[in-house]
Amino acid sequence: MKTDITSHAEAAEAFNKKESYVNWHDETLWFVRKKRDRVVHQIPEWEALREKASATKHYVLSHMDELLEEFEKNAIRNGIQVHWAVDGDEHNRIIEEILNRHGIRQMVKSKSMLTEECHLNPYLASRGIDVIDSDLGERVVQLRQEPPSHIVMPAIHLKKKDIGDLFHIHLGTEAGAEDPKYLTEAARQHLRETFLTRRASLTGVNFAIASTGGFMVCTNEGNADMGAHLADVHIACMGMEKLIPTFNDLSVFLRLLARSATGQPITTYSSYFEKPRKGQEMHLVIVDNGRSTQLGRADFRNSLKCIRCGACMNTCPVYRRSGGHSYHNAVAGPIGSILAPNVDMRKNADLPFASTLCGSCSNVCPVKIDIHDQLYKWRQVLAKEGFVPKPKAIGMKAMSVLFAQPRFYQWAGSVGRVVMRTFPGAINNGLNPWYKQRDMPEAPKESFREWYIRNRQK
Amino acid sequence: MKVGLFIPCYVDQFYPQVGVATLELLEKYGCTVGFPLNQTCCGQPMANSGFEHMAQSCNELFTDNFEGYDYIVCPSGSCTLHIKDHLHSGKKEDSAKHIKSRIYELVEFLTDVLKVDNLNASFPHRVGMHQSCHGQRGLHLSQMSELNAPWFSKPHHLLEKVKGLELVELDRKDECCGFGGTFCVSEEAVSVKMGKDRVADHEQHNVEYITGGDMSCLMHMAGILNRKGSKVKVIHIAEILNHSGI
């Protein structure tokens, strides 16, 4: 099943070449997990909040068509123009059309993982429309021409030296300067110009409220608002699963989102848009792009409850030690691994296996997605569809034969142990992946069964 | 109380002493223990690799071997959890259901069923407890650090009764060791890095022994410890609880 993308295992191996870097990356993300834990313990009703959020999202999934229609009706009444995109390509074309109608060739964008998923920036660039990402982390990776490695902290894989060097080239900051305050100030000046001059602003949607036709955009930097409140055209893009039923429901989700994501009680700005500004055009693009398919998968539909907090990535011991890029998907980590196979099983067959199924992700998920159970279930689907590498499939068949026959298993076990004891080199060599960095266990003379027969069989 | 002893395949082959300790512990507390001689494997390695459908013969063999016991006890959280979650029999579904409801990992059997009070065990050493993932998050052997919920730990509860044992607090209480079944070889780099980090946490706290309820995790950590020539040893919790000291 050779594809031309680097599998997670290969990318992870490369990531682990420099141990000090992996240690730093791991510690940095674990620090965010600890910040989350601290604020979680300040809210006695935390687990009840998660349960309520989960149940609310279940309701949304089971009433999604009605809620979408209600949302659209109210948004239109509020003066928002609503568009529907079946897939990423249509989403990109809709946005291009809006910009063309206004003769706009430059746009400023705040964070939207959906637009990453749809590859909006390169599409618009190929059409002669320049997009600048205004979220600091997103701007950094945009300048580096690489995708974000984390859905909340896009540049978490980079050190301040990397950013300093980058800004020296692109923003004219002093060579060798790496003080975060200095670099942030430079970005503030550079991007302020963008907000003030660009006539179109694109934002994501954290929550779309069906009962009001309004939507909420959460940022710490204020970039979504700087863009939207100055632009002639505000385009908001949402995955259709971002709905919540009522304005009051925001209370639950706003309490959960930032605490789970970064350990803050709430983001600096939670901005609620219901009507366009006087003289402004506001557009909303509702995107499917495989979500309706996932909705139909009984085992996997709960992944659509995701509110994109990133907590699963911060807690995942594998993500911390392999980095977001190794998942070759707009959304990485545990949640990415259960969303991506729905869209392309062949390309993403490696992702559900990039896990020990430890279950930590499911526990931090604010909407109680059964992530680790879904990872296991995706493995079954992928194996049945033939997307597990041949050697592994053959090995598993051999194993199942072995374990089905007690005599064979007993014989193989004792022979194996004799070989290990007499010809260690046969096992302890470069062909044995276990042996690369670990010693093999010692092979005892007797199995437990043999001991039992000798000592307990009467 | 008729107890069927379920010994994981790798414990049977590589760590028979863990099986012995488990057996002796159960016998100490008055159980009549039987060991079905034809047991092989619970099927987890195949199932976790996506080949659940290939594990059906394992399921049938397991059901045949373990029907007819009041309880089934296993010194492994992950194998126990796997049976609880996935055991099915085409021909004897009732027996399979019964087994699922009566299978226990060793520690929870001691605390919840036998309600062990006096251990008469002694192990005067600094010990780090590795809380294996499936036992913790699957069988709820101890509280999970991600949740805002009251602390409890069944293994700690038992280890605290062991004379002289100094249980050490770790930096990361319940981070996965990286073994993960076939993950240990299919994602070798990350698996080893996770194991190295777990081991380092214990070493930084100057433990003499790392213990836990799953020999798979301990085997992985021992492989790393031995490769670096560390003095730290691993020991299954059954062996500590059964240790009467000299």
Place this chain on the structure above:
Amino acid sequence: MSSREIILNRVKSNKPEPTQRPEELPNPIRYENLLETFKTMLGNIEGKAFEVSSWEEITGILHSEYPDMVNKASDIPQLADWVDFSLREEDPHQLDSVNLAVIQGELGVAENAAIWVTEERLSHRVLPFITQYLAIVIPADTIVHNMHEAMSQIRTGGFGWGAFISGPSKTADIEQSLVIGAHGARALCVFLLKD
């Protein structure tokens, strides 16, 4: 068939069995002292809180926090004499040079020091973001315990835009180092106005 119809049809046929909306949360967090909690939370996120009893006190404090400040703007009628920057311009881009803006908030939330503001009291939506320094005034007795109470007090349908503002703008995108003052206000003062 339009994309809209395609999507809605797919959703209709793929959605799961209907479930109910969950019950209200029985006991969301409450605090012993609302004012103190709000002030502590605000301090934690690098905002400054001042308990005041008059508008004179407010301008006095602003003068000492920001001596020699020019381009001061506000839509609050009581501050008409204090401002030196007119907000009558229609074009929001003209607000680029505002250094200090004082706005009126509707309520404060103790659990996270968030303040709810809407465009009903603002000439321009961009004002709280484009200003270099921001101050918000709320009546001290509008502080509620938690977000549930806050949401229940907000009536939608009138205003076209509102926001919860919690602290000054910030980012930690560079090696998780917290930097205050990203694209929005570099600092936030909150005046808790007592009757």
